[in-house]
Amino acid sequence: MKEEEKLYHAIIELEDYCLEWTSEDDLEETVNKRVFVTLEFIGTIAQHSCYSKESTEAVQQILEIEINRSPNNKGESLSNIYQELSMLMVDCTEFITIKSNDEEFYSKKYKIYQDLEALIAITKFLINPCYACKLRALAWLIRRSPYSGDWTFLLSIVASRYVHIVTVHGDPACSSQAKIGNSWLHRLGVFLLKTCSDNNEAPPIELVDLIAAIPGNPTASVKNGKALRMLNYMEAASKPEYMHEQPSEILVGTYLALELLGVIDANRQFEHFNKIEKAVSFYAMYYMNHGCPPSVNKLQNVSELSWLDAKNLMNQNYFSKMVFEYQYKFILHNMHGGEF
Known part of the structure; x- marks a missing residue:
């Protein structure tokens, strides 16, 4: 059994263990216990998996802070951790604004980003006893x-x-x-x-x-x-013929994730997502060239979205995530002389 397969089986085994003492009558106590168990598990991952040291230590630090928090301030453990994990994910994308000709620099930073995405999903899955929330934690x-x-x-x-x-x-x-x-x-x-x-x-x-x-x-x-x-x-x-286009399986996977998270209309056709892809590429390039976001009107004209859809899109967290990923793709594209 390969290393990654062992990891995912271990996650399910740990969840089964947590279910033995999960209490619906004391949610906060259940969450606190799960946080402690998850911290130990992330520590094990740091020693025996392909996840980067930077990513595992960052998640460990957040869980340790919550464990050491004063008992009088522990009433919102889940929301505290979710908020800190979200901020951590944003912080690890800031490298995209640094200009460098070193491909290894970008690759290493993006590896940390990908590792954090997975580790944060695993952490949310383990600390939250609600299975609807667990499924949403794995959306991306x-x-x-x-x-x-x-x-x-x-x-x-x-x-x-x-x-x-x-x-x-x-x-x-x-x-x-x-x-x-x-x-x-x-x-x-x-x-x-x-x-x-x-x-x-x-x-x-x-x-x-x-x-x-x-x-x-x-x-x-x-x-x-x-x-x-x-x-x-x-x-x-x-x-895909153009850089902003994703393979169909990735596009559909992204669509399912966004629908699960409740941020996209389930009745939209997949062609609508092609317009979102155009919006992502235009926004990403405009920001890289001008240092500021484009206007709603400009985004609407390029993407062929409605004005309201374009306006709402610019305020979505998932849009920022997709813009960042496109910017990384574009930087590597340039470093390889315009070849994917």
Whole structure:
């Protein structure tokens, strides 16, 4: 069993251990215990995995601060940690503003960014006892599943457990977040199955369990229609011709992530996301050339989004994330003489 596969199985084993003493009557105490266990686990990851030392130490520091916080100020452990992790993710993107001809400098910093993205997802997954929140914590990792069967395993088993919990106990989704519906879960299952097929890998049994566990509902035809449109788009999409375009499997994975996070309309067609890609590339280049963001009108004209969509897009955290990733891609593109 390779190192990454051992890690994801260990995550599930640790979650099973935490479930033994998870209490719905004392959420704060449960979270505090989970924070302590997660800190120990991240320390183990630092010694035995491919994650960078900088990324593991940064996450450890945040968890240690929360553990050492005064008991009188521990009433919001989850929100405190989530806020600190978000700030950490923003801080690790600041290197993109540094001008350098050293490709290794950018590659090393971007590796830390990718490691932090994964470690933050794992941390949120472990410290939060709510399975709807656990699934959302892994949202951005959906994009990695086409390149790693290990993430497919983890996503499959978490989604499958969520379905079983909903079936037995009803929807446990937080009141502040939208329900994770059967349609989205069905499309996730189809997406992961397609990526397994593309990579000539056998689907993990957890993925089979997920697809089998999703119950039918009165809108089954609508649910199946969305999955078929997604599958047809992935199969029919041509290879990217321009730098701002993503491979269809990454685009669809990103779309599923944003829908899970509740920041994009589930009824939008995938072609709408092509306009978002244009907006990302224009915004990224404009900021790099002028040191300030473009106006809403300029973004609207280039992307062909509506004025309101363009305005709302500029205020979204995921848009900033995509802009950063495009800027990194562009810098490497230039360093390689215009070749990908």
